[in-house]
Amino acid sequence: MKHTALNTVLFSIASSIILGGCSFHRISKARDITYDKATNLKLDVFSPRKIKEPKAVLLFIHGGSWRSGKKSLYTFFGKRLARKGIVGVVMNYRLSPLTNYEGMAMDAASAVKWIKQNIFIYGGDSSKIFVSGHSAGGQMAALIATNSVYFDSLKIANPIKGTVLIDAFGLNMASYFERYKHQGYLAVFSQDPLAWKKGSPQFHLHEGMPPFLMYLGDRTYPEITRQNNEFYEELKKIQPEAKLIMNKRKRHETMIFQFYKSRNKNYRSIIDFMEK
Numbered sequence: 478m479k480h481t482a483l484n485t486v487l488f489s490i491a492s493s494i495i496l497g498g499c500s501f502h503r504i505s506k507a508r509d510i511t512y513d514k515a516t517n518l519k520l521d522v523f524s525p526r527k528i529k530e531p532k533a534v535l536l537f538i539h540g541g542s543w544r545s546g547k548k549s550l551y552t553f554f555g556k557r558l559a560r561k562g563i564v565g566v567v568m569n570y571r572l573s574p575l576t577n578y579e580g581m582a583m584d585a586a587s588a589v590k591w592i593k594q595n596i597f598i599y600g601g602d603s604s605k606i607f608v609s610g611h612s613a614g615g616q617m618a619a620l621i622a623t624n625s626v627y628f629d630s631l632k633i634a635n636p637i638k639g640t641v642l643i644d645a646f647g648l649n650m651a652s653y654f655e656r657y658k659h660q661g662y663l664a665v666f667s668q669d670p671l672a673w674k675k676g677s678p679q680f681h682l683h684e685g686m687p688p689f690l691m692y693l694g695d696r697t698y699p700e701i702t703r704q705n706n707e708f709y710e711e712l713k714k715i716q717p718e719a720k721l722i723m724n725k726r727k728r729h730e731t732m733i734f735q736f737y738k739s740r741n742k743n744y745r746s747i748i749d750f751m752e753k
Contacts, residue, residue: 502526504559507599512568512591513584520568520588521548523555524600531602533751534564534592538585540612540646540733543665544573553737561744563751564601566592570617573665578616578647578676585617586627593636607639607751611733612701615645619678619708622687635687641747642691644732646701648708649679653700679708682715689719690750692743694727701729722746 503526509519539546548567558565570584593603610618621627622640650666651673666676674680693705709721735741
């Protein structure tokens with residue numbers, strides 16, 4: 478599957494968006510915090526300025542086909558979350574070819590561990606940590622939420638309370654490679670069919686895992702539509718209350734950039750999901 482370069486699309490879309498009606502509550506920003514000294518990986522934290530009690534936390538993992546993207550492109554998401562009373566965290570992670578999907582998932586889990594241990598400093602509630610991801614970032618968010626091996630390696634219990642997927646890609650890479658054999662993605666998932674399943678969240682669904690909220694664009698890539706629908710069907714067998722929300726007239730890239738608008742209705746459903 479061929480992805481549009483997210484960096485280019487971001488600036489072209491963001492420049493044309495009118496921020497009408499945004500609620501400009503004052504927020505605090507802490508940028509370039511090192512969450513893993515071994516890899517020198519960093520994250521940004523955005524929190525409400527006036528906090529009377531600890532706030533729920535949402536970690537966002539960007540997409541980019543596992544080989545591109547950076548946290549600075551998604552500052553808007555962290556800021557909007559903070560203005561709505563949520564502590565937003567946006568992270569960097571190692572990209573291909575520096576590492577494979579396992580290394581990226583470990584980076585995401587390490588960021589969650591940092592949040593668990595440190596987010597109280599920024600007004601966050603360490604007992605209410607949620608993860609979210611767009612595109613390939615959705616694969617990572619779902620993988621660490623459903624497969625305990627990553628947190629086991631960090632010697633902590635899985636602290637994730639819920640997972641928000643935004644037009645996620647990579648939910649079932651085994652079926653994807655059986656269809657396409659995309660060479661670029663093989664660099665991330667290897668030539669081994671067993672690794673394809675190991676890196677696919679759909680094969681790790683189980684009782685007791687964190688709840689899911691899913692968003693899907695009705696004009697996204699056909700393969701993403703297929704994977705999300707199949708994942709959702711399997712998910713409902715375990716979590717009948719899980720929701721898949723279709724976003725009308727939204728392509729893959731605009732599924733994340735729509736959150737630039739503070740009044741985007743998906744914010745309300747994310748907050749409701751987190752409050753439950």
